[in-house]
Amino acid sequence: MGMESSAESPQPVRVVMQAVGGWIGRLGRIWVEGQIAELNRRGGTAFITLRDPVANVSARVVCPIRVLQATTPVPEPGARVVIHAKPDFYVARGTFSLLALEIRHVGLGELLARLEQLRKTLAAEGVFDEARKRALPFLPGTVGLICGRDSAAERDVLENGRRRWPAVRFEVREVAVQGDRAVGEVTEALKELDGHPGVDVVIIARGGGSLEDLLPFSDEAMVRAVAAAGTPVVSAIGHEQDTPLLDFVADVRASTPTDAAKKTIPDVGEQLELIRGLRHRARRVIEGGVAREMAWLEGMRSRPVLANPVQEMDRLTEQVMGLRDRARRCVTVSLDRAGDDLRHTRARLHALSPATTLARGYAIVQGPDGGVVRSADEVSKGDELRLRFAEDSLKATAGDKMDGRDDADDADGSDSADGTDSADETGDE
Numbered sequence: 001m002g003m004e005s006s007a008e009s010p011q012p013v014r015v016v017m018q019a020v021g022g023w024i025g026r027l028g029r030i031w032v033e034g035q036i037a038e039l040n041r042r043g044g045t046a047f048i049t050l051r052d053p054v055a056n057v058s059a060r061v062v063c064p065i066r067v068l069q070a071t072t073p074v075p076e077p078g079a080r081v082v083i084h085a086k087p088d089f090y091v092a093r094g095t096f097s098l099l100a101l102e103i104r105h106v107g108l109g110e111l112l113a114r115l116e117q118l119r120k121t122l123a124a125e126g127v128f129d130e131a132r133k134r135a136l137p138f139l140p141g142t143v144g145l146i147c148g149r150d151s152a153a154e155r156d157v158l159e160n161g162r163r164r165w166p167a168v169r170f171e172v173r174e175v176a177v178q179g180d181r182a183v184g185e186v187t188e189a190l191k192e193l194d195g196h197p198g199v200d201v202v203i204i205a206r207g208g209g210s211l212e213d214l215l216p217f218s219d220e221a222m223v224r225a226v227a228a229a230g231t232p233v234v235s236a237i238g239h240e241q242d243t244p245l246l247d248f249v250a251d252v253r254a255s256t257p258t259d260a261a262k263k264t265i266p267d268v269g270e271q272l273e274l275i276r277g278l279r280h281r282a283r284r285v286i287e288g289g290v291a292r293e294m295a296w297l298e299g300m301r302s303r304p305v306l307a308n309p310v311q312e313m314d315r316l317t318e319q320v321m322g323l324r325d326r327a328r329r330c331v332t333v334s335l336d337r338a339g340d341d342l343r344h345t346r347a348r349l350h351a352l353s354p355a356t357t358l359a360r361g362y363a364i365v366q367g368p369d370g371g372v373v374r375s376a377d378e379v380s381k382g383d384e385l386r387l388r389f390a391e392d393s394l395k396a397t398a399g400d401k402m403d404g405r406d407d408a409d410d411a412d413g414s415d416s417a418d419g420t421d422s423a424d425e426t427g428d429e
Contacts, residue, residue, distance in 0.1 A: 024089040039076065053183075144202035203254075377401075
């Protein structure tokens, strides 16, 4: 229920403060987590400034000495603690405080469990994906460096970077790298360097320390700021065994600040040696290629067809002439063989020819119808016959038939009874 008041009838300060104290008193007891920024002991009471580890917010805690000493080990400034407290409002001064009833240290196991849970949550969102990470530039013109004030990490990065490439430039932002202000200052420096037009890569470097000292670099706000940066980020926090969440979200993780300088800035000596090696390799490749081509060209020039083209023409001409003579011999032999075959065929044909038979003294007898007479029974007495000889022919008249014995007598040279042929000669045709 609100307090009734107006400009004409305002409420006294004591009434307002008592009302505020009553409202706060009704809040009940609560567990609060934070980091001890200040701790002062006066008499039997300890006054603690409890600061939020992320935001720039703090609360005043009044703790009896017995409660403070009951905590083992006794809390010191910088320690992360959980306090069971009762909200209290001091009406006389109008100040708010927490009355500590119990103090507990935030255990290492609990911190690791919280970090692991945060890591899984960010990994599920894709904040740590390799696909979103960018490659570092080969030769950055300007390197942004976020580090502690006058820290060894700053000296390591600057000295090693300038030793490796003397012309490299740095934009250094010195910030708090532990405590309650670390997250805000590192995030602000990262945003500033990310917006700088000349910065090609940003290194976030810090030396080694305890888990509590490195907690700011596992803070969710810082991790998301690195993921949102448009400039490649190199994480160089602590030593090799230290793995804050910043290492997972950064584009490149370096084990130490010195390693970050080596991964970000190329060594001029190594690059010159690499160039010399590549130049020597290129020279060998070119010389080898030219030598192979020259050998091939020399081999082509040494071939007979190019060394003495006329000799090759002579060889081919001789080959053609040889083939021509061979063809001529083959044709001649074939013609001779064909001529011999023709002569043999003519001789056989001549031997079988009727004219040849007639030339040996035989004659062909043809009857009145012109047919060849093969037997005496085929003609009659008085038929006109034609006797064909090799050169000429005769006409004759058939006489009496004679048997074979009479023919034999005629063959022996005996004459007929009247001394004339059995056929009358009528004359030559």
